[in-house]
Amino acid sequence: MTTTSVARPFANRFAVELPELARVWQAEEVPNPRLLVLNDPLACELGIDPDALRGTDGLGLLTGTLVPPGATPIAQAYAGHQFGGYAPRLGDGRALLIGELTDRDGRLRDLHLKGSGRTPFARGGDGRAAVGPMLREYVISEAMHALGVPTTRALGVVATGRQVRRETILPGAVLARVASSHLRVGTFQLAASTGDVELLRRLADHAIERHHPAVASAEHPYRALFEAVVAAQADLVARWMLVGFVHGVMNTDNMTISGETIDYGPCAFMEAFDPAAVYSSIDVAGRYAYGSQPAAAQWNLARFAETLLPLFAEDQDRAVTLAEESLSVFHTSYSTTYSAGLRAKLGFPAEVANTVTAELGEELLELLRSSQVDWTSCFRALGAAARGDVQPVRGQFLELATIDDWLARWQALDPDPDLMDRTNPAYIPRNHLVEEALDAATAGDLGAVQRLLEVVQHPFEARPGLERYAAPAPQDFGRYTTYCGT
Numbered sequence: 001m002t003t004t005s006v007a008r009p010f011a012n013r014f015a016v017e018l019p020e021l022a023r024v025w026q027a028e029e030v031p032n033p034r035l036l037v038l039n040d041p042l043a044c045e046l047g048i049d050p051d052a053l054r055g056t057d058g059l060g061l062l063t064g065t066l067v068p069p070g071a072t073p074i075a076q077a078y079a080g081h082q083f084g085g086y087a088p089r090l091g092d093g094r095a096l097l098i099g100e101l102t103d104r105d106g107r108l109r110d111l112h113l114k115g116s117g118r119t120p121f122a123r124g125g126d127g128r129a130a131v132g133p134m135l136r137e138y139v140i141s142e143a144m145h146a147l148g149v150p151t152t153r154a155l156g157v158v159a160t161g162r163q164v165r166r167e168t169i170l171p172g173a174v175l176a177r178v179a180s181s182h183l184r185v186g187t188f189q190l191a192a193s194t195g196d197v198e199l200l201r202r203l204a205d206h207a208i209e210r211h212h213p214a215v216a217s218a219e220h221p222y223r224a225l226f227e228a229v230v231a232a233q234a235d236l237v238a239r240w241m242l243v244g245f246v247h248g249v250m251n252t253d254n255m256t257i258s259g260e261t262i263d264y265g266p267c268a269f270m271e272a273f274d275p276a277a278v279y280s281s282i283d284v285a286g287r288y289a290y291g292s293q294p295a296a297a298q299w300n301l302a303r304f305a306e307t308l309l310p311l312f313a314e315d316q317d318r319a320v321t322l323a324e325e326s327l328s329v330f331h332t333s334y335s336t337t338y339s340a341g342l343r344a345k346l347g348f349p350a351e352v353a354n355t356v357t358a359e360l361g362e363e364l365l366e367l368l369r370s371s372q373v374d375w376t377s378c379f380r381a382l383g384a385a386a387r388g389d390v391q392p393v394r395g396q397f398l399e400l401a402t403i404d405d406w407l408a409r410w411q412a413l414d415p416d417p418d419l420m421d422r423t424n425p426a427y428i429p430r431n432h433l434v435e436e437a438l439d440a441a442t443a444g445d446l447g448a449v450q451r452l453l454e455v456v457q458h459p460f461e462a463r464p465g466l467e468r469y470a471a472p473a474p475q476d477f478g479r480y481t482t483y484c485g486t
């Protein structure tokens, strides 16, 4: 069998450097593989010929049944706090890290599969995934990427031809995804829990080399690593907030060291602005509600700090003090990204004083909340208002006097409509459209998924004929709930 046409040689760095945190494993056979979507540009970025991926060997690579040269597929082990409760042994129950590839920019990227069969970490799970949730991760992660939010990427989804038993019988699929790594806070939690400080150090060194090489020469590399991760996560969550993204399951095993969004399960894009917005059926207490995400991230990062204490200082009281100091980086990084982002959303370049734009922003958010206005449409319509057409904005509010007063003060500062159109998306993956497209795909019709993908991959270019994709859900769509049974 020739493999070179499909993939360049892989590395197996994680498998070799951190064998204690992995089990060498193999994907289960796929009876009838059929490609549903393929990310041609991403394949090219990885130096893989997209046409070869469409062939038999390519489908083998995308489902794990063909192991490329150099690769040692593994199921990664990790622990994690799930909704605040510690689970000491999680790990890839239905996923495999195939190996690492150097992309055309010289960056090391993981190729990882989800839905590739049971592993030693499967616990009671069947190791499988259904077509709907795998396409959902594909659509939403690619939309996030197009919106400029750091994220894992989706390379392809292959239907397996196997049935998956959930509440009903569903068609099965494997998602191939790409990340700058799959190191998680939960990976460090597992390493720390072994009490083996040398393993922990090896993991930290691996993370430094892969994600934050500059910190290797810092005076205190492990503290610098921690601060780099805190800064990356603070920046990430600020970006989520700016696009109205609710992750839904911010457990420590779903938080990366790279600062990329990972694991699109019960996530959603908020429509009417509401800090309490929550979509996941299992998040009954609203732990991961839209407005709680910055606090949830800090809580997770405090758990990350705890794992690193043995590397911070010999004296553990001193180590705790240092960790607390370093965690304060979160606030600074978060505010920097969030304020700059909100300022740009309002159409003001960096020169306009922060206090003025922050005040206008806060006032607008309060108006959006009290009038339950759609986050995405309102900011996009403000771009039109900056060009002189205020009707699209005014039409979204019931109390016209307050919005008119706000608009007058905002327009007096001369907002830049071009900056706004580059910043405020016209199209996000609207929940009702995602559901509609996934239902059709599950029934065998991929048209709606393909159209939705084309729209959300170019979120800032408003195009005639796509009005439906820019509009909030109709009233009868009701309250949106996402389910974890992915």
Ligand code: AMP
Binding pocket: 090, 091, 092, 093, 094, 095, 118, 121, 122, 123, 124, 125, 126, 127, 128, 129, 249, 254, 263, 265, 486
């Ligand atoms: P997630 O909610 O996707 O982050 O998954 C949490 C944990 O459950 C991870 O360890 C997954 O590997 C595992 N898991 C989720 N679904 C399945 C499944 N169908 N079979 C085996 N393990 C699963």
Ligand code: MG
Binding pocket: 253, 254, 263
């Ligand atoms: Mg997960």
